[in-house]
Amino acid sequence: MIAQAVSQSGVDKFVNALGSGVALGAIYALLALGFVIIFKATQVVNFAHGAIAALGAYLVSYFAVTINIPGRWMTFAPDWLQWSLSALVAVLLTAVVGMIVERITIRPMIGEPLFAIAMITLGLDLIIRTTTNDLLDNTNAGLGDPFGLEVLTFGALRLDAAQIATIGVTIVVVLLLMWFFRTRTGVAVRATAFDQEAAMAQGISVGKVFAIAWGIGAALAALGGIFSSVGSRGAAGVSPFTALIAFRAFPAIIIGGLDSIAGAVAGGMIVGVLEVMAGTYLGGISWLGTGFSGIVPWLVMMAVLLVKPYGLFGTEEIRRV
Amino acid sequence: MVFVLALVATACSTDDGGATTTVAPTTTTTAAPAPKEIKTGRGVDAATKTIKLGLLADLTGLFAPLVIDITDAQKVYWDNVNAAGGVDGWTVELVIEDTNYNLEQHQEKYENLREQVVAISQSTGSPTNVATLPKYVEDDMLVLPLSWFSGWPFADFDSGVMIEQNTNYCLEAMNLVDFAQSMGGTTINVVGFPGDYGQDAAAGAKWAIDFYDGVELGYDGEAKVIPGQDYTEVIQGIATSGADWTILTTNPSIGATILAGAVQAGYAGRFTGSGPSYNFALLDSPAAGLYDARYYQSAYNVLWGDDTPGNNVMMAAMQAAYPDRRPSDSFIIGWNESIVMHEVIKGALAAFDLTPESFVAVSNSLADVDFGGSQPNQSWTGTPNDFVQRGLAMYEPDLAVYTAAGGAAQTLSQADATTGSVLVQDFFVGAAAAAYDFVGPCYEL
Numbered sequence: 143m144i145a146q147a148v149s150q151s152g153v154d155k156f157v158n159a160l161g162s163g164v165a166l167g168a169i170y171a172l173l174a175l176g177f178v179i180i181f182k183a184t185q186v187v188n189f190a191h192g193a194i195a196a197l198g199a200y201l202v203s204y205f206a207v208t209i210n211i212p213g214r215w216m217t218f219a220p221d222w223l224q225w226s227l228s229a230l231v232a233v234l235l236t237a238v239v240g241m242i243v244e245r246i247t248i249r250p251m252i253g254e255p256l257f258a259i260a261m262i263t264l265g266l267d268l269i270i271r272t273t274t275n276d277l278l279d280n281t282n283a284g285l286g287d288p289f290g291l292e293v294l295t296f297g298a299l300r301l302d303a304a305q306i307a308t309i310g311v312t313i314v315v316v317l318l319l320m321w322f323f324r325t326r327t328g329v330a331v332r333a334t335a336f337d338q339e340a341a342m343a344q345g346i347s348v349g350k351v352f353a354i355a356w357g358i359g360a361a362l363a364a365l366g367g368i369f370s371s372v373g374s375r376g377a378a379g380v381s382p383f384t385a386l387i388a389f390r391a392f393p394a395i396i397i398g399g400l401d402s403i404a405g406a407v408a409g410g411m412i413v414g415v416l417e418v419m420a421g422t423y424l425g426g427i428s429w430l431g432t433g434f435s436g437i438v439p440w441l442v443m444m445a446v447l448l449v450k451p452y453g454l455f456g457t458e459e460i461r462r463v
Numbered sequence: 464m465v466f467v468l469a470l471v472a473t474a475c476s477t478d479d480g481g482a483t484t485t486v487a488p489t490t491t492t493t494a495a496p497a498p499k500e501i502k503t504g505r506g507v508d509a510a511t512k513t514i515k516l517g518l519l520a521d522l523t524g525l526f527a528p529l530v531i532d533i534t535d536a537q538k539v540y541w542d543n544v545n546a547a548g549g550v551d552g553w554t555v556e557l558v559i560e561d562t563n564y565n566l567e568q569h570q571e572k573y574e575n576l577r578e579q580v581v582a583i584s585q586s587t588g589s590p591t592n593v594a595t596l597p598k599y600v601e602d603d604m605l606v607l608p609l610s611w612f613s614g615w616p617f618a619d620f621d622s623g624v625m626i627e628q629n630t631n632y633c634l635e636a637m638n639l640v641d642f643a644q645s646m647g648g649t650t651i652n653v654v655g656f657p658g659d660y661g662q663d664a665a666a667g668a669k670w671a672i673d674f675y676d677g678v679e680l681g682y683d684g685e686a687k688v689i690p691g692q693d694y695t696e697v698i699q700g701i702a703t704s705g706a707d708w709t710i711l712t713t714n715p716s717i718g719a720t721i722l723a724g725a726v727q728a729g730y731a732g733r734f735t736g737s738g739p740s741y742n743f744a745l746l747d748s749p750a751a752g753l754y755d756a757r758y759y760q761s762a763y764n765v766l767w768g769d770d771t772p773g774n775n776v777m778m779a780a781m782q783a784a785y786p787d788r789r790p791s792d793s794f795i796i797g798w799n800e801s802i803v804m805h806e807v808i809k810g811a812l813a814a815f816d817l818t819p820e821s822f823v824a825v826s827n828s829l830a831d832v833d834f835g836g837s838q839p840n841q842s843w844t845g846t847p848n849d850f851v852q853r854g855l856a857m858y859e860p861d862l863a864v865y866t867a868a869g870g871a872a873q874t875l876s877q878a879d880a881t882t883g884s885v886l887v888q889d890f891f892v893g894a895a896a897a898a899y900d901f902v903g904p905c906y907e908l
Binding site for chain 1: 523524525527528531657686687689690691692693694695696697698699700715716717718719720722723724726727742744745747748749750751752753
């Protein structure tokens with residue numbers, strides 16, 4: 143069998159890299175949004191974000207594949223609906239885990255040095271990651287998703303169903319967050335983020351706001367974990383490597399601004415596109431060495447910080463760990 | 464009882480001029496004890512007739528799925544040997560430490576073991592073992608590494624304290640090239656991790672590509688796969704290479720991402736890879752269809768369900784010990800490690816010397832150890848070029864076979880349990896691997 147080299151025109155190559163980059167950027171944006179919401183409301187740098195993402199992906203595998211809930215009670219429904227409901231259950235459960243973690247380990251630390259709280263989240267990362275890996279038997283597990291690996295073609299653009307779903311879900315999430323921050327609870331979160339003491343003086347339950355922020359943050363992390371474990375990017379499903387994707391999203395968080403929702407989305411897109419573009423166009427340049435595409439987002443992050451120390455959309459009064 | 468009968472039926476041990484042919488644990492392996500006193504040392508208690516072996520096993524880290532099964536197979540092996548009377552009356556006790564495949568933890572855990580065991584019957588990893596090698600040498604600690612780095616057979620590298628098993632990554636990759644070219648491959652991509660694993664294999668693959676007329680290197684992805692990073696560069700490299708074969712030296716989940724990404728990007732060729740690049744759990748993933756259609760699995764041992772005398776004994780023992788567990792292709796690795804260490808103990812007993820130094824000396828004189836067909840016989844005498852293992856078998860993942868047997872729901876108690884791979888080519892040594900003058904490690908650490 144003689145395979146034929148894939149030949150793409152310059153435009154096709156660029157369009158496909160852009161599309162793939164936007165899809166990857168959407169995963170980063172979901173992760174960054176969760177991270178930023180937790181930071182914005184609680185001032186906590188959550189190093190356990192990747193572990194929570196992997197836990198969310200594992201829970202989808204558990205509900206959709208292992209015990210088939212709620213699919214076992216609704217066999218009349220199409221597969222995609224059964225899977226979506228399993229994913230929803232997993233995301234909600236991950237949100238509950240986030241709220242429990244906040245209540246037990248973070249809230250007692252209110253008023254304590256931020257460095258100490260960051261260290262607690264590092265410990266949480268290890269605990270949640272190890273537990274998830276144990277549940278996975280330290281191997282990979284498919285999520286039973288309906289996306290498959292088939293490529294859909296839109297003119298020059300080639301994307302798989304998982305990539306399209308990732309972009310679509312990210313858009314929906316951003317719209318929901320925009321709506322949420324205009325609700326009464328959302329305003330309370332924003333007020334707490336702006337000034338905790340003033341918010342408390344106005345009768346806002348800061349503890350409740352913390353719980354909501356951790357719940358939303360964990361749910362968004364789960365979405366990021368799920369979409370990094372489907373399609374070709376997650377062809378083996380969720381694995382002990384899934385948690386690492388959160389570290390790749392860090393430049394997105396910093397580039398956008400640690401406390402900016404819009405910045406999280408912009409940063410995610412910038413990093414996703416940069417990574418894929420670098421992999422596509424710089425891979426053949428031997429003197430750049432191995433793994434240069436992974437460095438590019440960090441180089442851009444450093445360049446942005448040199449010009450705008452609080453990121454593209456960040457506010458200047460942030461305390462950084 | 465079934466196990467004991469199986470032992471009696473299949474075990475044959477003849478110490479005839481250094482040749483050893485043991486396929487399973489047995490209680491009838493040596494002559495009656497001589498009145499001569501047996502010399503003992505660290506890790507051996509003459510009063511209770513107990514020999515302690517250590518394991519530095521990655522039970523929670525990167526290779527845990529492999530190592531947990533390997534470790535459990537060793538436990539079952541020695542439990543059965545002990546239950547049947549031990550090795551000439553000596554009980555073997557395992558002391559297991561979890562290293563998390565972490566270099567610092569590996570060294571810490573070795574400190575826990577170094578005063579209490581006579582030898583180490585499994586130690587996970589290449590970098591971990593290389594880093595701890597000076598201590599092994601200092602202690603005359605015989606170590607069986609779970610690492611297929613091509614440097615282990617060389618005494619000037621390991622001072623003879625390491626007793627490696629199976630074909631190394633380098634010679635394995637030569638055989639992968641041989642297999643690919645025998646299937647019509649003319650342009651072969653080489654893709655893998657940096658370091659001893661990926662680059663040992665890359666060195667072997669490139670040597671074999673040069674060896675065969677009409678075969679050329681396609682995309683050179685040696686050391687280009689950095690775990691945790693984006694793989695677009697590698698995927699693009701494969702997709703645009705025009706090659707008909709790609710050899711992966713990665714882990715299963717990263718390999719799946721690359722394989723699926725390359726196929727999506729238009730790559731039409733086939734894949735194979737170093738042994739640790741594949742895990743049958745991939746047949747439960749979205750990539751299962753691609754593995755069924757495009758991938759060929761390399762194996763140093765037979766797989767679960769294969770009918771060989773050695774494998775049958777192992778399977779019966781594992782079924783009895785863990786009837787509700789999933790089948791695994793890793794059990795046989797741990798089982799065969801135990802057979803090697805069993806031979807070392809028998810050799811040391813025959814020499815009336817159970818000291819660490821004796822274990823090391825015996826390990827370097829084992830010849831033609833028989834694994835009952837579950838891997839090629841192996842020797843450790845002469846020069847590395849004489850005794851190094853060069854062969855492997857090739858399998859093809861078959862989703863239909865796996866699914867028909869019950870897929871992920873299978874248990875060991877199931878008679879037709881399978882990990883889903885079908886033999887394509889029995890143990891063979893390709894022309895390149897046979898011709899290779901093995902006088903040093905293929906990749907320098």
